[in-house]
Amino acid sequence: MRRPALTQFLIERQRAGRINADLRLLIETIARACKAISTRVNKGPLGGGYGSAGTENVQGEMQKNLDVLSNEILLEANEWGGNLAALVSEEMDDPRPTPTNYPRGEYLLLFDPLDGSSNIDVNISVGTIFSVLRCPKGASQADEKVFLQPGRRQVAAGFAVYGPTTLLVITVGDGTYGFTLDRETFTFVLTQEKILIPEDTAEFAINTSNMRRWEPPVKRYIDECLAGTEGPRGKDFNMRWVASMVADVYRVLSRGGIFMYPRDSKNKEGRLRLMYEANPMAFIVEQAGGAATDGRTPILDLQPQKLHQRVAVVLGSRNEVERVTSYHA
Numbered sequence: 015m016r017r018p019a020l021t022q023f024l025i026e027r028q029r030a031g032r033i034n035a036d037l038r039l040l041i042e043t044i045a046r047a048c049k050a051i052s053t054r055v056n057k058g059p060l061g062g063g064y065g066s067a068g069t070e071n072v073q074g075e076m077q078k079n080l081d082v083l084s085n086e087i088l089l090e091a092n093e094w095g096g097n098l099a100a101l102v103s104e105e106m107d108d109p110r111p112t113p114t115n116y117p118r119g120e121y122l123l124l125f126d127p128l129d130g131s132s133n134i135d136v137n138i139s140v141g142t143i144f145s146v147l148r149c150p151k152g153a154s155q156a157d158e159k160v161f162l163q164p165g166r167r168q169v170a171a172g173f174a175v176y177g178p179t180t181l182l183v184i185t186v187g188d189g190t191y192g193f194t195l196d197r198e199t200f201t202f203v204l205t206q207e208k209i210l211i212p213e214d215t216a217e218f219a220i221n222t223s224n225m226r227r228w229e230p231p232v233k234r235y236i237d238e239c240l241a242g243t244e245g246p247r248g249k250d251f252n253m254r255w256v257a258s259m260v261a262d263v264y265r266v267l268s269r270g271g272i273f274m275y276p277r278d279s280k281n282k283e284g285r286l287r288l289m290y291e292a293n294p295m296a297f298i299v300e301q302a303g304g305a306a307t308d309g310r311t312p313i314l315d316l317q318p319q320k321l322h323q324r325v326a327v328v329l330g331s332r333n334e335v336e337r338v339t340s341y342h343a
């Protein structure tokens with residue numbers, strides 16, 4: 015069986031009227047940047063990307079060299095295509111409108127250039143997450159306001175995982191698809207058609223070092239999982255925690271599971287960023303038949319107030335996410 019490459023996959027989506035040529039070009043550009051980032055990540059300590067950049071981002075987190083480099087690769091790749099009105103990333107304080115010497119396009123791009131930074135120097139999977147919105151018609155300025163749209167309005171989202179293999183997962187709203195980077199032809203090849211997350215699972219992912227700070231519904235849910243066959247759930251659960259959201263979510267997409275980064279008494283709003291972590295992942299997970307909530311409201315229905323806002327995240331196998339939601343009710 016011949017597997018289509020990302021380009022063919024996108025052309026077919028364009029022919030079906032699902033995306034236009036500009037959005038196709040945008041996704042191709044992001045994929046090309048991800049390949050470049052993958053190469054740099056793969057070089058490890060030989061590529062000069064290890065270690066701290068000695069600077070802080072807008073969230074007050076120390077930037078790694080590879081965070082800065084990945085951000086630059088994505089900025090450079092997306093500046094001149096003519097399909098963007100503006101872009102913003104985890105590593106940028108403010109949105110950057112398309113430079114005036116290039117045509118201004120209709121889309122807005124948000125990204126986390128290198129998710130899972132704490133894992134870079136120890137050779138554990140990291141990745142890139144992105145979200146695409148439409149710039150509201152008639153907006154004279156591509157400032158923060160134009161970005162503050164609920165995740166439900168995303169027209170595309172995806173993430174790359176730089177692991178033992180480099181993977182790209184994308185959705186344009188007609189299912190979630192997985193691609194693997196073929197290192198010989200340097201193309202992304204379709205390897206997972208219409209991903210479907212099993213509705214039930216016996217695997218959870220959460221940073222249990224925060225347990226003492228959790229709210230009661232989350233504590234109850236995890237306690238019941240840990241009680242195993244002797245507890246109210248009547249079955250044993252397994253735990254996995256990579257501490258790279260991209261890798262944890264990819265596992266959930268591949269074999270089911272529930273991933274949680276709840277709010278707690280230290281991270282009162284939650285830890286993950288709504289606009290370039292939670293929203294794209296929620297879109298991808300919903301398109302794969304799973305669910306994503308902040309405990310009370312589907313992530314995709316939240317109205318963002320700030321570009322770099324944080325949010326509680328519970329996502330994955332539908333029945334487990336619904337159970338956690340019911341404990342919050």
Ligand code: F6P
Binds near residue numbers: 221
């Ligand atoms: O971007 C935030 C992030 O790196 C996620 O990839 C990951 O899920 C989380 O932080 C890990 O946080 P912690 O340090 O609590 O394990």
Ligand code: MN
Binds near residue numbers: 126129
């Ligand atoms: Mn991140």
